[in-house]
Amino acid sequence: MAVEHEGRAMFVAGGTDLFPKLKRRQFEVDTLIGLDFLPREIHTGSTECVIGAGVTLASAARDPHLNDQFAGYAAAAGLVSSPPLRNAGTIGGNLCVDTRCNYYDMTYEWRKAAGFCLKKDGDICLVAPSSPRCWAVSSSDTAPMAIALDGMVNLTGPEGERELPVAALYRDDGIDYLAKRPEEVVTALRLRTSSDIRTAYVKLRRRGSIDFPIAGAAVAMRLEGDTVIECKIVLSAVASYPLEVPGAGAFLKNKRPDGETIRQTADIAAKPAKPLDNADLNYYWRKQMVRVVVEQALQLATTSRGGSMVKLLGLIHP
Numbered sequence: 001m002a003v004e005h006e007g008r009a010m011f012v013a014g015g016t017d018l019f020p021k022l023k024r025r026q027f028e029v030d031t032l033i034g035l036d037f038l039p040r041e042i043h044t045g046s047t048e049c050v051i052g053a054g055v056t057l058a059s060a061a062r063d064p065h066l067n068d069q070f071a072g073y074a075a076a077a078g079l080v081s082s083p084p085l086r087n088a089g090t091i092g093g094n095l096c097v098d099t100r101c102n103y104y105d106m107t108y109e110w111r112k113a114a115g116f117c118l119k120k121d122g123d124i125c126l127v128a129p130s131s132p133r134c135w136a137v138s139s140s141d142t143a144p145m146a147i148a149l150d151g152m153v154n155l156t157g158p159e160g161e162r163e164l165p166v167a168a169l170y171r172d173d174g175i176d177y178l179a180k181r182p183e184e185v186v187t188a189l190r191l192r193t194s195s196d197i198r199t200a201y202v203k204l205r206r207r208g209s210i211d212f213p214i215a216g217a218a219v220a221m222r223l224e225g226d227t228v229i230e231c232k233i234v235l236s237a238v239a240s241y242p243l244e245v246p247g248a249g250a251f252l253k254n255k256r257p258d259g260e261t262i263r264q265t266a267d268i269a270a271k272p273a274k275p276l277d278n279a280d281l282n283y284y285w286r287k288q289m290v291r292v293v294v295e296q297a298l299q300l301a302t303t304s305r306g307g308s309m310v311k312l313l314g315l316i317h318p
């Protein structure tokens with residue numbers, strides 16, 4: 001169907017992101033292809049955990065195995081949006097969710113009055129008018145954690161099935177942000193099982209519920225004794241794709257994660273983050289907060305097997 005209706009159809013899973021965007025005419029298609037048939041089970045084997053793309057965020061957040069093995073991943077799913085939307089929104093939809101921008105996530109009338117923008121109906125970027133590209137922000141909470149865990153996605157399309165590292169699913173482009181072919185469906189997320197992995201996700205948002213991340217850090221690390229032998233850090237909401245910061249993880253390798261090394265790692269991780277003035281709160285302040293969320297995620301991962309932490313800092317924003 002997707003091939004037959006090329007460019008005029010979209011897939012719909014939970015519809016929690018897609019339906020509001022259809023109403024605001026950010027998406028204009030004449031056909032929706034329902035993905036109700038996608039698997040809704042979580043299978044745990046000896047080497048990997050397979051999460052069906054149709055699993056809801058709420059089910060993933062409360063799944064005992066995910067909480068035991070990948071606490072940071074379950075936490076990230078549990079921090080998406082609000083309870084009703086987590087009951088409908090899916091793991092596949094969260095991996096494919098649209099990038100966001102204050103100038104784009106607006107009503108049709110607002111966008112029209114502003115003259116539209118590159119991402120939809122216009123021909124310049126309102127955030128960076130001299131830029132030839134769109135800088136809309138990757139805002140998925142679970143994608144950074146799936147990348148930190150070296151997750152793989154299964155894709156099914158007209159040419160059959162294939163698998164891809166989650167990291168390779170994204171492009172650094174606010175418009176064409178997915179590297180999969182438009183007619184391919186994400187059918188599952190696969191995470192490698194490991195007894196000694198520690199994970200944590202820290203999300204910064206304005207309110208206690210509903211809000212998208214304005215900065216976030218996903219950490220997956222392994223320790224031998226009190227020494228880090230592997231560490232991956234991926235940032236949310238600071239680029240058009242989940243931004244991995246390999247230099248920061250490499251810095252912490254073979255070191256004891258104490259206050260000082262964690263602070264130094266967070267400084268390195270924050271450097272590549274370049275938030276623009278197109279999301280909630282002040283972008284200069286958001287840049288400073290990246291270092292803070294990384295530091296907190298590293299502390300969480302080090303001191304426990306990892307969970308979530310959500311910061312509600314809108315009220316003390318300068």
Ligand SMILES: Cc1cc2nc3c(=O)[nH]c(=O)nc-3n(C[C@H](O)[C@H](O)[C@H](O)COP(=O)(O)OP(=O)(O)OC[C@H]3O[C@@H](n4cnc5c(N)ncnc54)[C@H](O)[C@@H]3O)c2cc1C
Nearest residue numbers: 013014015016017018081089090092093094096141186212
């Ligand atoms: C008020 C509000 C707050 C929100 N807050 C957050 C938040 O804090 N964090 C966050 O991450 N998200 C947030 N969201 C976005 C959304 O609710 C989630 O990202 C959710 O996981 C999307 O999943 P879904 O199944 O509803 O996707 P849908 O809305 O059905 O689809 C989203 C996109 O993915 C595509 N798609 C869906 N499933 C697949 C698949 N299996 N294969 C290929 N393409 C697919 C669709 O075509 C569409 O482009 C929020 C949305 C709203 C309205």
Ligand code: SF4
Nearest residue numbers: 101117125126134135
């Ligand atoms: S970054 Fe620019 S082009 Fe992209 S949605 Fe925002 S204003 Fe539009």
